[in-house]
Amino acid sequence: MSREPLLLRHPWTGERSRFGLSEDAASLAEKAARLRAGQPDWAARSPEERAQALVALREALARRREAMLAALFADTGRVRESALEFDATLATLSRWAEEAPKLLAPPPAKASNIPFIQAKQRYEAFALVGVISPWNFPLLLALIDAVPALAAGSAVLIKPSEVACRFTAVLEEAIAEVPALSSVLAMALGDGRVGALVLEQVDLVCFTGSVATGRKVGEACMRRFIPCFLELGGKDPALVFADADLARAARAIAWAGLANAGQSCMSIERVYVEKEAYPAFLSALCAEVGRLRLNDEDPAVGEIGPIIAERQVEIIRSQLEEAYALGARALVGGRVVERHGGFWCEPTVLVDVHPGMRILREETFGPILPVTPFADEEQAVALANETEYGLSAAVFSADPQRAERVAGRLQAGAVSINDASLTSLVHSAEKTSYKCSGLGGSRMGPASIMRFLRKKALLINPGVEDPWWFPRA
Ligand code: NAD
Numbered sequence: 001m002s003r004e005p006l007l008l009r010h011p012w013t014g015e016r017s018r019f020g021l022s023e024d025a026a027s028l029a030e031k032a033a034r035l036r037a038g039q040p041d042w043a044a045r046s047p048e049e050r051a052q053a054l055v056a057l058r059e060a061l062a063r064r065r066e067a068m069l070a071a072l073f074a075d076t077g078r079v080r081e082s083a084l085e086f087d088a089t090l091a092t093l094s095r096w097a098e099e100a101p102k103l104l105a106p107p108p109a110k111a112s113n114i115p116f117i118q119a120k121q122r123y124e125a126f127a128l129v130g131v132i133s134p135w136n137f138p139l140l141l142a143l144i145d146a147v148p149a150l151a152a153g154s155a156v157l158i159k160p161s162e163v164a165c166r167f168t169a170v171l172e173e174a175i176a177e178v179p180a181l182s183s184v185l186a187m188a189l190g191d192g193r194v195g196a197l198v199l200e201q202v203d204l205v206c207f208t209g210s211v212a213t214g215r216k217v218g219e220a221c222m223r224r225f226i227p228c229f230l231e232l233g234g235k236d237p238a239l240v241f242a243d244a245d246l247a248r249a250a251r252a253i254a255w256a257g258l259a260n261a262g263q264s265c266m267s268i269e270r271v272y273v274e275k276e277a278y279p280a281f282l283s284a285l286c287a288e289v290g291r292l293r294l295n296d297e298d299p300a301v302g303e304i305g306p307i308i309a310e311r312q313v314e315i316i317r318s319q320l321e322e323a324y325a326l327g328a329r330a331l332v333g334g335r336v337v338e339r340h341g342g343f344w345c346e347p348t349v350l351v352d353v354h355p356g357m358r359i360l361r362e363e364t365f366g367p368i369l370p371v372t373p374f375a376d377e378e379q380a381v382a383l384a385n386e387t388e389y390g391l392s393a394a395v396f397s398a399d400p401q402r403a404e405r406v407a408g409r410l411q412a413g414a415v416s417i418n419d420a421s422l423t424s425l426v427h428s429a430e431k432t433s434y435k436c437s438g439l440g441g442s443r444m445g446p447a448s449i450m451r452f453l454r455k456k457a458l459l460i461n462p463g464v465e466d467p468w469w470f471p472r473a
Contacts, residue, residue: 002024005020011343021189031188032157035185039125039128050151053181064170075308077308079300081259081260092143100449116462119458121455122456123453123456125153125452126454129149131207136365137260137264138164145208162191164309199221214436233363234265234390238396244398246280256416259421267421268369273374274374294337296337303347319364330350333346349369350369353370391414392415393415395410400417412434428445
């Protein structure tokens with residue numbers, strides 16, 4: 001493998017252009033060594049000093065808003081979501097700068113279970129953290145784990161997706177303006193081969209991506225006995241009970257399933273509706289989805305952006321074709337269309353679907369809502385759990401006790417009640433995925449930063465004379 005420019009495709013125009021240089025084994029090892037050399041000084045700074053550097057990065061990024069939004073448009077073909085993604089990234093930096101110093105204070109020394117032995121707990125940051133990220137929110141997902149890792153005192157090497165990495169040019173400029181960070185934060189461009197090389201260089205891995213790649217990453221990390229945190233795909237269900245406010249539920253589900261053209265891990269991809277409410281809910285959902293427009297004429301107008309990754313076009317098309325062949329019908333939308341070199345999936349409501357169809361079993365990552373009626377709570381829970389995924393879910397009911405009871409039975413790391421995909425907005429609640437949707441401690445909430453710390457115990461005998469039971473000389 002040699003160092004070559006990446007060939008990137010613009011999702012809105014289909015144009016291809018060269019960008020940057022991918023790493024090879026030697027350049028990557030050099031980068032990792034430079035970060036390792038910088039890390040002890042970084043870790044020796046106080047948490048407050050590290051927080052100041054994160055605030056400085058936030059400011060350097062905020063000054064580059066226009067350039068970053070242009071890069072994110074070229075990476076993803078969307079305008080509105082890119083602005084939201086940018087703002088969420090700035091908020092991530094502010095939040096960790098504020099919270100990390102409080103969370104990193106070591107607990108006071110205390111007596112251990114052996115009364116005369118004192119236990120002091122130390123935290124030591126893993127020296128070099130590798131972050132491997134996907135294309136759907138390229139900036140946010142490159143930084144979501146990198147920021148708490150830096151705050152904890154680690155150096156970070158980010159391998160962004162080879163599909164959408166133009167944003168790194170702007171991010172690198174911003175990092176260069178913060179000298180304290182530039183020796184402990186770097187990016188490595190390239191495809192999965194470079195990702196695999198990253199796994200050989202680092203001490204801990206945060207991976208966000210598909211289940212198939214996550215499995216390879218997990219296996220490689222286990223071979224080296226290094227911790228890895230996997231944030232993988234989903235097939236999130238929404239359950240709508242007949243007593244729910246159906247108009248609100250339809251609006252929430254349309255938003256949660258179709259925002260970012262369905263290209264979010266926590267998109268609603270399966271909708272189950274109590275049969276009494278099925279016709280009314282369907283007509284409300286079709287009205288909501290029917291109002292949404294592609295942004296194919298003017299990127300700033302319309303709610304549904306292009307399919308970002310070219311390989312996803314075929315996945316969406318083939319799932320739709322198979323579903324139609326097995327009897328599904330589209331009440332709204334239903335096609336993937338090509339416009340001036342880009343591909344869009346029409347916002348779609350599908351009915352007459354069944355679990356034999358891939359569109360109900362596999363992640364689609366498109367703006368498609370398959371809707372199925374259910375008879376009662378038992379069946380609703382069984383249908384929702386009938387999947388290899390367990391990322392998040394949503395329950396709509398006017399009965400709070402039922403909503404919480406059902407949420408408790410769903411095999412999902414987070415359940416939104418009378419709303420959907422709230423994990424995209426709420427960062428303070430901890431969650432761990434079920435089944436194939438992930439592995440390892442929570443990325444959300446205060447526990448997130450603890451992932452980057454080794455816990456070291458200092459066990460101190462204050463000088464108690466001869467506590468050992470062996471005979472004395
Ligand atoms: P992907 O698995 O194809 O790629 C993700 C990253 O892994 C890329 O940077 C890629 O270059 C790298 N990679 C590929 N092979 C590798 C290997 N052998 N070793 C190391 N790295 C390797 O995923 P994608 O298509 O970029 O992203 C979409 C997927 O990400 C979807 O499944 C989506 O659900 C998931 N996702 C999950 C979350 C979450 O928080 N759970 C968030 C966003 C996206």
